[in-house]
Amino acid sequence: MSSSEDDAPLVKSKSNGVKSQDRIPKAVDRAMDRINPSNGTVEPGISIRMGPVEEMDIDQPVTNGNANGKRKSRGSLTNGRTYKEASSSDDDDKPLSKRRRTSQQAKQVQQDSESELSDVPLRARKPPKVTPAQIGEDSDSDTPLTTKLVKEKQNIEKAAEKEAKAIRTKEKATANKRKSKVESESDDDVPLAKQKKQPAKKANGVRKVESDSDVPLRKKAPPKKTKAKAEAATPVKKGKGKAKKEETEEDREVEDEEEEYRWWEDPTKGDGTKKWATLEHNGVVFPPPYEPLPKRVKLVYDGVPVILQKDAEEVATFYGSMLHSTVNIENPTFNKNFFEDFTTILDKTGHAKDKDGNTIKIKKFDKCDFKPIFEWFEAERAKKKALPAAEKKALKAAKDEAEAPYMFCTWDGRKQKVGNFRVEPPGLFRGRGEHPKTGRVKKRVLPEQITLNIGKEAKVPDAPAGHRWKEIKHDQEGTWLAMWQENINGAYKYVMLAANSDIKGQSDYKKFEKARELKKHIDRIRKDYERELKSEKMADRQRATAIYLIDKFALRAGNEKGDDEAETVGCCSLKYQHITLKPPNKVVFDFLGKDSIRFYDEVDVDAQVFKNLKIFKKPPKTEGDDIFDRLTTSSLNKHLTNYMPGLTAKVFRTYNASWTMARLLKDMKLEGTIPEKVKEYNDANRKVAILCNHKRTVAASHAISIEKMQEKINGLRYQVWRTKLMMIDVDPKIKKKKGAEYFERPADLDDEWVKQHQDALVDEQRQKITKKFEKENEKLKADGEKEMKPKELDERLEIVDDLAKKFKKENKTGKVEAEGKxxxxxxxxxxxDKLIQRIETMKVQMEDKEGNKEVALGTSKINYIDPRLTVVFSKKFNVPIERFFSKTLREKFDWAIKSVDEDWDF
Structure with missing residues (x-):
């Protein structure tokens, strides 16, 4: 092939980057096949490794980070649109900022100097491989884990294809039947002689009359009344009859239950653009004004205590109060950004003064000593923590009383809980992941910045004294109560209803119903994009490849939530440097994903997809150029709406997670204890998380948590051994009956461990008794009664001394006296037996926790798996729903808990 043909698919774009031509010559396809021949179709795999990794070298082209910190602008999704227009999509509940994009410098992740891998070149490190324990599989299985999961994924996708065809066939049959019925009914008024004769259907050789259209109307049987209609039609007799029983509390509770607004039983509710008719609320709660530090507490600059103007001092306290947060104050970007904003305030307020009134200019961060401020805040925190329980309770009650009017609003005449009615206080922005603006000063929000949304007839809440609201709106298409723009990213902040409100519940319900709707079309979508993977048209091939990656590997489309926070990447905005191709079919993704967290993944892809990505990366494309240069998220989503209304790329994540979980739950037949059933559910959830690539970084505290759990298990094992020795104390002959081996102490619980454990038990008992004594004294004081004397505590602690003596004697004699009555x-x-059962339960819990360390089960369970599936599991296997959903989640998913039984199917 000539060089001119080789370069044909590429042209220079207007944005000074390389852009593909609109068509792909067949010669290019053939050339790629010669370079990387395919031995048949390679089935796509799953994530081979769990990311992210520790280090990300963004300066070297070979490392798939963000190289230059800048991305070509694709244009803001809200450009030229009002807030109202921007929020009128099916994402209208989300802030406008979620549709904006900013381009910011990505920060290099610092090396962990304490890592045991510190001698290994960082670029050579990879995330840990998926372990069998992470999906509840035995490690000694003969089938490789990845093969097993890939096979399972293929079976789930085949089941999805079969289900989609079955649903469409059923719907078509129903539609035809309905059409026949309508035609039959329309013939009723036509003379029999003129009606078309239809051949009667045969059943077992007998002609079957399916319609009564030939029967005179007057002889037709009247339609049957339902029980509800019959009762409604029966007139209520007045006057005579038994006297009405007096209404009991139980009757009222039943009545309240009946009157509950079960909006999920009316799927049409909330489909229109008008969200409310009447809306009343009391506005927002502002943080208290800044209270200056005591005169003795000062910032020290270059060894000299200095006096700051009030606004500058407030900013100094933002930093000084958080010296304990090492993850922030040891971050160079955080410190740099803070000091830039701090010096800006200092320039406006005249910098600092010493005790004699001389001006001191603060120019260097490393000369600032915030410790006196930190120590004052620590003392205040300790003082607050040491308050008596009664005083804490009184303070909380006073706070709740002051905020009570803001906690609820009246929405279409119904009382609804408001979510975030408090305006965020000023402070330092921390951000998520490696945010380039971390450390910037979040300014105090004033009423003049806040727009309220309220009904026309409602009373507008008063602004704080001396202030006024920015604007009052009556936007019946919006579900927000108040909004303002923050100064860090220019993002809009909204006051919305609480997660357990009808409106939020309806939003979740519609999200999962949309995913259920996708199951009718998923087979057609997959066949179409598989065909278009070979399209000659570049735009079609890029779109098909992107849908493949979104569907198979749960990549976010891009231009979604999080893109306004930093230079984050989605599938449509992948750059040349973000993917590495390893023949014959391995692709390595490496980029800053949602929340600026590094996304690293190695996957096996279809041979045609591998070839396409190679074409999309073809020279002269280089670092900084778009992979999908003829595709945008909006054009992708517009294409998807051809299959079903409202379908967007992100629906695939919800569908795949829910469908996978539904298939796994369908095959379950569980017995055993509740903890074992919970583990089975978590194992299924874990498979969903791995198959759908829901990952997380291992928490720093994970190893400590596992160690503590193991210590508790060892403590129970020690107790089993002590109890066995008590049996010898009761019946010395038992040792001969059961054998000496039965009474031996576990080898790993050596003398040193036993001594440490005994000391810990004694100390724990001492703390428990002391705390109980102090709590009782606090109660006596609150009730105005005389407090107990320290002598009482000494007497109570005698039991601790006795326990220490008992352990000392046991260690010396090797005998344990029997305890109990x-x-x-x-x-x-x-x-x-009871102790062994507790040990087994704790082992199950520990295995579960270890398996979850790199898999975000919460992400799957809360955001992507239809909560009704969890409810089905709970009801089917008699596991309390509290084992899966916290109180907050039970309120959020109240609609799911009340709307399905164990037979419901996704």
């Missing part, structure tokens, strides 16, 4: 061998044997 009337100890017998049978009783002690029963105690051992």
């Amino acid at each position: 009337g100890p017998t061998v049978d009783k002690l044997d029963g105690n051992i």
Whole structure:
């Protein structure tokens, strides 16, 4: 092939980058096949490794980070649009900022100097491989884990294709039947002689009459009344009859339950653009004004305590109060951004003064000593923590009373809980991941910045004294109560209803119903994009490849939530440097994803997809150029709406997670204890998280948590051993009966461990008794009664001294005296069984926790798996829903808990 043909698909774009031509010559396809021949179709795999990794070298082209910190602008999604227009999509509940994009410098992740891998070149490190424990599989299985999961994924996708065809066939049959019925009914008024004769259907050789259209109307049976209609039609007799019973509390509760607004039973509710008719609320709660530090507490600059103007001092306290947050104050970007904003305030307020009134210019961050401020805040925190329980309770009650009017609004005559009615206080912006603006000063929000949304007939809440609201709107298409723009990213902040409100519930319900709707079309979508992977038209091939990646590997489309926070990337905005191709079919993704967290993934892809990506990266494309240069998120989503209304790229994540979970739950037949059932559910959830690429970084505290759990298990094992020795104390002959081996102490619980554990038990007992004594004294004081004397505590602690003596004696003699009332061998044997059961339960919990360390089960369960599936599992296997949903989530998913039974199917 000539060089001119080789370069044909590429042209220079207007944005000074390389852009592909609109068509792909067949010669280019053939050339690619020669370079990387395919041995048949390679089935797409799953994530081979769990990211993100520790270090990200963004300066080297070979590393798939963000190289130059800048991305070509694709234009803001809200350009030239009002806030109202920007929020009128099916994402209208989300802030406008979620549709904006900013281009910001990505920060290099610092090396962890304490890492045991510190001697290994950072670029050579990779995330840990998925372990069998992470999906509840035995590690000694003969089938490789990745093969097993890929096969399972293929089966789930085949089931989806079968289900989609079955649903469409059923719907078509229903539609035809309905059409026949309508035609039949329309013939009723036509003379029989003129009606078309239809051949009667045969059933087992007998002609079957399906319609009664030939029967005279007057002889037709009247339609049957339902029980509800019959009762409604029956007139209520007045006057005579039994006297009405007096209404009981139980009757009222039943009545309240009946009157509950079960909006999920009316799927049409909330489909229109008008969200409310009447809306009343009391506005927002502002943070308290700044209170200056005591005169003795000052910032120290270059060894000299200095006096700051009030606004500058407030900013100094933002930093000084958080010296304990090492993750921030040891971050160079955080410190640089803070000091830039701090010096800007200092320039406006005249910098600092010493005790004699001389001006001191603060120019260097490393000369600032914030410790006196930190120590004052720490003392205040300790003082607040040490308050008596009664005083804490009184303070909380006073706060709740002051905020009570803001906690609820009246929405279409119904009382609804408001979510975030408090305006965020000023402070330092921290951000998520490696945010380039971390450390910037978040300014105080004033009433003049706040727009309220309220009904026309409602009373507008008063602004704080001396202030006024920015604007009052009556936007019935918006679900927000108040909004303002913050100064860090220019993002709009909204006061919305609480997660358990009808409006929020309806939003979740519609989201999952949309995913259920997708199951009818998923097979057609997949066949279409598989065909278009070979399209000669570049735009079609890029779109098909993008949908493939979004569907198979759960990549975010881009231009979604999080893009306004930093230089983050989605599928449509992938750059040349973000993917590495390893023949024959491995693709490595490496970029800053949502919340500026590094996304690293190695996957096996279809051979045609691999070839397409190679074409999309073809020279002269280089670092900084778009992979999908003929595709935008909006054009992708517009294409998807051809399959079903409202379908967007992000629906695939919800559908794939929910459909996968539904298939896994369908095959479950569980027995055993509740913890074992919970583990089975988590194992299924874990498979969903891995198959759908929901990952997280291992928490820094994970190893400590596992160690603590293991210590608790060892403590129970120690207790089992002590109980066995008590059996010998009760019946010395038992040792011969059961054998000496039965009474041996576990080898790993050596003398040193036993001594440390005993000391810990003694200390724990001492703390428990002391705390109880202090709590009782606080109660006596609150009730105005005389407090107990320290002597009482000393007497109570005697039991601790006795325990220490007992352990000392046991260690010396090797014998344990039987404890409890009337100890017998049978009783002690029963105690051992209970302890062993507790050990087994804790082991299950520990395995579960270890398996979850790199998999974001919460992300799957809360955001992507239809909550009704969790409810089905709970009801089907008699596991309390509290084991899966916290109180907050039970309120959020109240509609799911009340709307389905164990037979519901996604």
